Amino acid sequence: MSKKILAINSGSSSIKFKLYLMPEEKLLVSGSAEDIGGRNGEIKYSVGDVKESRKLVLKDHDEAISHIIDILTTSGVIKDQNDIAGVGHRISHGGSYYTQSVEVDEDVKDKIDKLKILSPLHNPNGLAGIEAFEKFLPNAKEVVTFDTSFHSTIPEKASVYALPYEYYRDYKIKRYGFHGPSHQYVSQKAREVFGKEHSRRMITCHLGNGCSITAIKDGKSINTSMGFTPLAGTMMGTRTGDIDPEIVPFLEEKFNLSSDEVRQLMNKKSGLAGISGISNDEREVEQAAREGNERAKLALDIFVHSIQQFIGAYTTDLEGLDTLVFTAGIGEHAALVRKEVCSAFGYLGVKIDDEKNNHNELVISTPDSKVNVAVIPTNEEIIIARDVMRVAKLN
Missing domain, CATH: 3.30.420.40 (ATPase, nucleotide binding domain)
Structure with missing residues (x-):
């Protein structure tokens, strides 16, 4: 049975979003909320070939997400909030905790927060997006896709820094890598081509x-x-x-x-x-x-x-x-x-x-x-949507 899956990429002042019908991988809506916290807020979105925009003051991520859900509802692509079966979030740093995508729980959120020291530009904003969607879509399964997961196959000779070994052994200081969903997607497409x-x-x-x-x-x-x-x-x-x-x-x-x-x-x-x-x-x-x-x-x-x-x-x-x-x-x-x-x-x-x-x-x-x-144009969001289906067992 088909499911509607929302893929989210939260930044400090923006949220990119795509709604897919899965597993068909049919893109229903794509858009972005811009200048969150500023005076020139705007949500741009496309439904099929129709492009729209709303000029809005978006004081925080909660308010931006509220408007995004309203757009999805009023455009007719969802009947109500319960029509979205899952939400996938791109999170920058999974540290040594995560080598695969995971379903969100309190422990996952706590670890994302702890890792903000390693990714100060990204992890806090990703966590804000998770917590906001928990409020607005309480019945949807939430899954996190980490930028670092794709790179978990890097051998130690390329990932371990030449510091005293105990820093790697005890504190997992090593090369983690990022942009994993992007590298994963374009490499798969290149192999197809x-x-x-x-x-x-x-x-x-x-x-x-x-x-x-x-x-x-x-x-x-x-x-x-x-x-x-x-x-x-x-x-x-x-x-x-x-x-x-x-x-x-x-x-x-x-x-x-x-x-x-x-x-x-x-x-x-x-x-x-x-x-x-x-x-x-x-x-x-x-x-x-x-x-x-x-x-x-x-x-x-x-x-x-x-x-x-x-x-x-x-x-x-x-x-x-x-x-x-x-x-x-x-x-x-x-x-x-x-x-x-x-x-x-x-x-x-x-x-x-x-x-x-x-x-x-x-x-x-x-x-x-x-x-x-x-x-090859990247499509991190489809990797995220696939992860939601697989991890949350929505197939």
Whole structure:
């Protein structure tokens, strides 16, 4: 029997949502609530081919969710609140507690809260979304999909940091990785497009305001660029990515900063925004670079180079490369970034068709390229919806 499943991605000032009819995987409604807590609140949504929006002041997540449910009801896609059988939530960090998606209970919520120190930009907002939906949809099954779960297959040689061993043994300090549902989805789609034999050794590049690169062998993650927290890896919109750890105490001592101030600096004031001095939006930085802004050009150069470094390293981990995938906001739309990234891998036989790349086509490699290169729009929400059906046993 078909079930209506709501997939939720809660941010600090936004909630993205998709309602599916499962297991058919038919998308009924998709939308987002924006500027929660601000003065310019808006809920944008699509029902079939019809796009609508409501300008609203959304004081908190509770109020935004109340309006989302009202939209689902008044649009006719649900009869009432009980028509939604399950709600799936994307949560950033599951720590050492969770290697699989789980049904929500008090213990799960408590652990998500404890892990907010490792994912301060995401876990608190995800928890707020869970608690709000518990109020509005008390009869729906709630399931959590963790960003970290897909990466639980990474071997110790790639996940354990070279700290004294007891920190790993006793406190589980290691590489966890993030954007798991995205890497999982696009790698599955790439295997469908190119066939399993031609995509055994794959690197997926999730490039947005947050970025992560993942090495996938035979469908399993074996290494990923984000680490103990989502701060590690490539340069990002406002995050540093990898830096020398000694920079942290240097900043604290030199500028009399607290650990929290340094954490805010590295998470919210660095990356493309910090180097360019313009924006964390790659499109704005790229435009400024075209107009001759040297800091913007430097920001793009650092960004591209950091991606290239991980692709090179992960090609070694995989002992070769069959397929390279770009996804997420920058990965799906920034043709210049894709072209520049791929320009370093002629030695691997990577060849890009410029016309296909400029039009964001599915396959952007040339027929004689030794590596498949694809642009695959991510769909984390369908992974979440599938998890709800499986974990809550709604099939």
